Amino acid sequence: PGWAPAGHIDVGGGTGAATWAVAATWPGDRAVTVLDWSDPALALGREIAAAHPALGDARWQRARIGADLALPATDLVTVSYVLNEITPADRTALVDTAAASARAVVIVEAGTPAGYARVIEARDRLIAAGFRVAAPCPHSAACPIAPGEDWCHFSARVSRSSLHRQVKGGSLPYEDEKFSYVAATRLPVTPVPTRVIRRPQIRKGQVLLDLCEPDERLSRRTVTKRHGDLYKAARDASWGDGWPPADH
Template sequence: MASELPPGLRAALERELTGVSRRDLADRAAATSRAYRAGRGSAGVIRGRDDALAYALTRLPATFAACAAAFGEAQARAPGFVPASLLDAGCGPGGGTWAAREVWPSIASVDWLDASAPFLDLARRLAAGIFEARITRGDMATATPAAADLVLASYALAEVAPAQQVEVIDRLWDATLGLLVLAEPGTPAGYARILTARDALVARGASLLAPCAHAAPCPLAAPDWCHFAVRLPRSRDHKVTKQADAPFEDEPYAYLVAARPRVVGAPAQARILAPPRANKPGIDLKLCTPEGLERRFVPRRDKAAYATARRLSWGDAS
């Protein structure tokens, strides 16, 4: 799945950057990153238009790429699913919506829910002339979300107090007509939020399509955690604002795709949980399967299996 921002979104970001000091954006982006790492929510971090723009320039490409990867796997697991409506809960500047529309051009109706006025204003400006969204300014912990075929909450559950997360997941599931997709940072804390959501959704009778190969308790034990990574290119402004030299970055993410019974789909038979390790005798794979964790060795002498294994990457279905 492509991780580069679509042309319309790139052009909209460039328009927003006209006449804006890159040094100021870099300072704001650094302050924002420190605040988020300290556990502060968006309400205390994104105070105005320039804060929202600094966030979008530095983080929107990564959240877009992570959502695009999760959506690509959802599409692979349920190829007949063609959503007409989307709810992006905790939408921020709207990167997840752009990713969804790239994967499913069938989406004609979009609802945004977010508590941040600066984020919602920026999301509206970025989408101007390309698509429209119905906007609800509200807290995910208390708002009643609009029903949609596809419901997304990306990099949003951290904004919800731990004691309220299951209640929020229940509301999002109640709003889901087809698929619910959750994406979080690929950290132990992000994975813990995904795991909480997973348990709640299994209890509600949801079918898990990805990344899990089963609905049994997750077989991973600390300090291990389920996460993946997507590589995305950095624009010149992205590099300047992040004060980085590399032309790309790798975004770690954790995700979950849950389906209603009306969606025809099935999980993978196995999921690769770590980068394959190639050595002279063959390739080692770490897999999640319906039977639990499995270490699979594919010998070089098995030419057909080895050729297949060489094409596999971290996060792929196997």
């Protein structure tokens, strides 16, 4: 709480989706650098961001992710949907380089078993480098999800324009993008008490919440009408939220 990055490097940033997300999360000015090896992606990203009040001065720079990638000291490094495109050795090197240069690192991958596995591997490396997990986990100990049995992921509804629908051959005006992520930092963290790790199931008079607990456990809690305000909050809870809400 109260922290905002003064500098941001988006590695494998492409057209800059993560820079837009960071600008929306932490309004205000900061030094932004987008690194990617694709000139066309950088050129398009620069063009799209030109009108954004906080991204007009961003640097769009050609760089190849590899063992020789050097990053200057910065507050925040994002690596979004990139780990799946690079070799295991480059993945390791990139996470270690990010950990060495940034005070906070956010890694996002597709919400698939393989994406989750890459996130967990990165999470382990960040913790080994002295980072603490700010989200989604309520702790920085081992993930309680048994590999191969399940995977931690969340879902974001993204609206589709008619052009999106045309290009993707879809008919719905939205898509539910599944993603896995970890946000870790060297700064003090206050993780959520527990995290809702599935879509809550609303039944008559009760809500079933699947939670990741702070003691390296998964649980299912049933919140009923008898819980009063908490029941109302449970009906409003979404997959990915912290539980209980901060005001309960």
